[in-house]
Amino acid sequence: MPRLELPELVRGARQSGPLAVRCAGRLMSLVTDEPQRLAELLAMCREWPQPRLVLGLTGSPGSGKSTLTDRLVLEYRTRFPADKIGVIAVDPSSPFTGGALLGDRVRMMQHATDPQVFIRSLASRGRLGGLALGVKGVVRVMGLVGCRVVLIETVGVGQSEVEIAQHADLTAVVLAPGQGDGIQLLKAGLLEVGDLFVINKADRDGAAALQAQLLAMLQRVDLVRHDRSANGVTTQVCHDVTTGPESDPSHARLFLTSAREHLGIAELVDALEARTEVAQERWRTEREEQIEAELQSAVLAEIERRAICTLRTNAAVVERFDRLLGGAEPLAAVVDEVLRRTIGDATSSTK
Ligand SMILES: Nc1nc2c(ncn2[C@@H]2O[C@H](COP(=O)(O)OP(=O)(O)OP(=O)(O)O)[C@@H](O)[C@H]2O)c(=O)[nH]1
Ligand SMILES: [Mg+2]
Structure with missing residues (x-):
């Protein structure tokens, strides 16, 4: 592909087909390699479409974030076949882009050939700060090509899991039974960043106990629960009745899922869509303010x-x-x- 200047890349990315994919890829590389050029890009296209939702997925290692991300992509693609979806895998602890995330990519293989799904891996050479503009830039480019939703999964552990919340409109904390999560949660400050909590691997023993522990930590023991059972696995959605009526999915806060068995995913997307409907305008403004602060x-x-x-x-x-x-x-x-x-x-x- 010949070397194209910014305006040509932007025009190309707004088209469809292989050229759009290539131009978008080049733009994403540009904003991650030279994040300061994001300003140029923004100035060029103030009226760019943006994703309706940027969802961060964080939580304990091995809890099933990648599997859940994969299932969410599938659910969105099924519900909105004409829409594109973006996935960003961020590894703040890795000096390598790509290779270190191979495992995650493999799990996304079923989407790798789907031209409607854009997958990007980012590494930060040890500091998330250096990634901040890059992640925001990639989100913007994904918006430009028409992604309805962008999912950001953090790989690795530590403070970075918390920091990722700065890039997302909503942060889902993903936990799984059998990992001593309660204590980990408190240590990592994850309780505070979670807008939603997903207890995955509901097909395993201990999910209900973890849920009880989490509810106690959230001090929301008055949540109303809705059960659904399939294949001998019970999934659940908990509504926070202190913030809204129980019938309103935008108030659902705690989810029991089995990503492996494809259970509870539809309920999660129902809640995400309901929240998006209510808050997307506010999120748009907040994203503008964040980019301004980032550039400052x-x-x-x-x-x-x-x-x-x-x-x-x-x-x-x-x-x-x-x-x-x-x-x-x-x-x-x-x-x-x-x-x-x-x-x-x-x-x-x-x-
Ligand atoms: N039993 C069960 N296993 C699951 C479920 N979801 C994921 N797994 C398995 O758990 C393991 C870890 O899943 P991943 O999706 O890689 O988890 P992750 O949180 O992305 O892992 P890291 O990125 O390494 O922190 C894999 O072997 C999955 O197949 C589930 O709902 N039930
Ligand atoms: Mg993963």
């Missing part, structure tokens, strides 16, 4: 980088800083000097 941070980080450079290398500044250390210079005067010299260096380098 990028600007400030660059200012800091340049100021540190001046502080360490500019002879006049170094001298004044030494005087500050010796108590002979007020701090404010050194700050002024750093700013002046940084700006001076910037102007001389642009001449």
